[in-house]
Every structure is written in structure tokens, then in C-alpha cells.
Amino acid sequence: MINWLKNRISRPLLKLGAILAFAAIVLLLYVTEIGCVFRNVTGIPCMGCGLTRAWLSALRLDFAAAFNYHQLFFLIPYLFLWLIFDCRLLPSKKLDYTVIALILTAFVVRWIIIMFFV
Numbered sequence: 001m002i003n004w005l006k007n008r009i010s011r012p013l014l015k016l017g018a019i020l021a022f023a024a025i026v027l028l029l030y031v032t033e034i035g036c037v038f039r040n041v042t043g044i045p046c047m048g049c050g051l052t053r054a055w056l057s058a059l060r061l062d063f064a065a066a067f068n069y070h071q072l073f074f075l076i077p078y079l080f081l082w083l084i085f086d087c088r089l090l091p092s093k094k095l096d097y098t099v100i101a102l103i104l105t106a107f108v109v110r111w112i113i114i115m116f117f118v
Helices: 001-006 011-031 038-040 051-059 063-069 075-084 091-118
Strands: none
Touching: 011 051, 011 063, 011 075, 011 091, 051 075, 063 075
């Protein structure tokens, strides 16, 4: 049965399904007002705190509010596409990993700024 399923569903489609399932869980946590599980357990905001509110604002075309919630919200579609297409969006794998490293570094730097300077 599993082999039949693997033959029927392509790998990118499975990845997209996993990403959509994750997004549904995040939205469920937001709608039920549970919020960020990491923050509720530790009391410390995570690197992604504010992303859900940022994207909900962006979907309402309120980009100023989206930017106020999380300044790097616009990078998430690139990360999703990178994951869906087997970590290959740019001509060279080295360039792909350099861009991903820069994005992750930006998230860490933003998190450090939020933690210690705001």
C-alpha cells in the first residue's frame, strides 16, 4: 500500500502537504489563542514569534502592521519554495546554501536584538 502511495504522489507534493499541515497547526494555535508554544513553555519569544500575525496582516494587505510584527516575514515563501524543490532554487548548490545561511543568520540576529535590546 505504501509503495502504491509513493508512486502516486510526487515528492514535492508531499512536502507541500507537510508545509500546509504545519501552517494549519500554527493557525489553529493562533485562532484558539494558545499562541506560540515555545513562548508559553519557556517565557522566551522564539525566532518566529510574530510570523503568524505578520502573515495574517499581509493577507489583509496591511504590510506596515506585518512588518511591525516580524520584519523578516517576506523571506518565508523563499524558504518554503527551497524546501519544496529539494533545496535547489538557484543555479549552484553553494549559492543556495549561502542564501539560506544568510536568511537564518538574519533570523538569529533579529531574535538577539529582540531579546536584548527591545
